[in-house]
Amino acid sequence: MTTEKNSGGKGIWFLLAGLVVVNLLLGFFLAPRHVALVHAPIFQFPNFFAFLGVPGTWLPAHVTFTWLVMVLLVVGSVVATRALKAVPGPLQNFAEVVLEAFFSLLEQMIGKQGRHFLPLVGTVGLFILTSNLLGNLPGFQAPTANWNTTVALALTVFVWYNYAGIRKHGLVGYLKHFCGPIWWLAVPMFIIEFIGHCARPVSLSIRLFGNIFGEESVIAILLSLSWLVMPYMIWLGIMLPLSLFTAAVQTFVFIMLTMVYIAGAVEEGHEAEQH
């Protein structure tokens, strides 16, 4: 009686309406009654560091996911560089592109001596990018969504750029840059510069942690609203592209600031940076 096309068009609407009804019923009976900010991580170890005084029955998720990111990066780089060829395969080609991007950024930001800082900047950048992207998979947690991880990264950067500055200018010469040009203002200037330098790792770590943790919290709240279709659609359509973008941008900002700090510590004409 009815045509094929007509019934097919109606069928889609019936399917959608049924889906919404089923979701409403499921949500009514099964939806979590609390907002779960921390979803259950799927990669976790029992606490085998209990003899060292680590509390809890499980190791904290950001530690185990840090190990996961480390394993991914180490295995990836070993596989990419195991058999180097003059005509590179796809994996070696990708690694070369990444390395060239880091080299050009370093030379653009720091100058000729920028290549010496590839171990720090490359490791930090790849680690942050991998862990930010890992957090988008369901069941995985980004290690950078925990303040401890980002503080460790920022303190590494802090120690490294101060060490680079001291090795470049000598301890006295490096500390002399802190004191400013006017001799009777040297002591307050030194204190002010010291506080300003201490604020750098704080701002670095808080920015990265805040962005990634906030994005994960928004997604968790969105998905725990109810078991409806719409939150998943919003997640797939809006939050997932947004969080991929955030992951790349936060990685970029972190390594750019790292390079700015290194450049400020290492530069020859230190005064040009100061005023």
Next chain:
Amino acid sequence: MPDEEPSVLRQLTRLSTIGITLVAATAIGLAIGYWLDRWIGTSPWLTMVFTLFGIAAGFLNLFRDLGLVRRTWR
């Protein structure tokens, strides 16, 4: 040298640090003063002095970043 022609990216990253650095410098000055006060026992004074130092450090960073941008945008 990169100082002659700082890229737009460098300026943008420096500009993006202004807000957090201003707050972080003030908070660190306050924390240092508070710890020194508890250590030495000169209760309100070092907290006040180091908070002022922290505010000064935050504004110094702010002016430095703005000055860098203004110099290159001219």
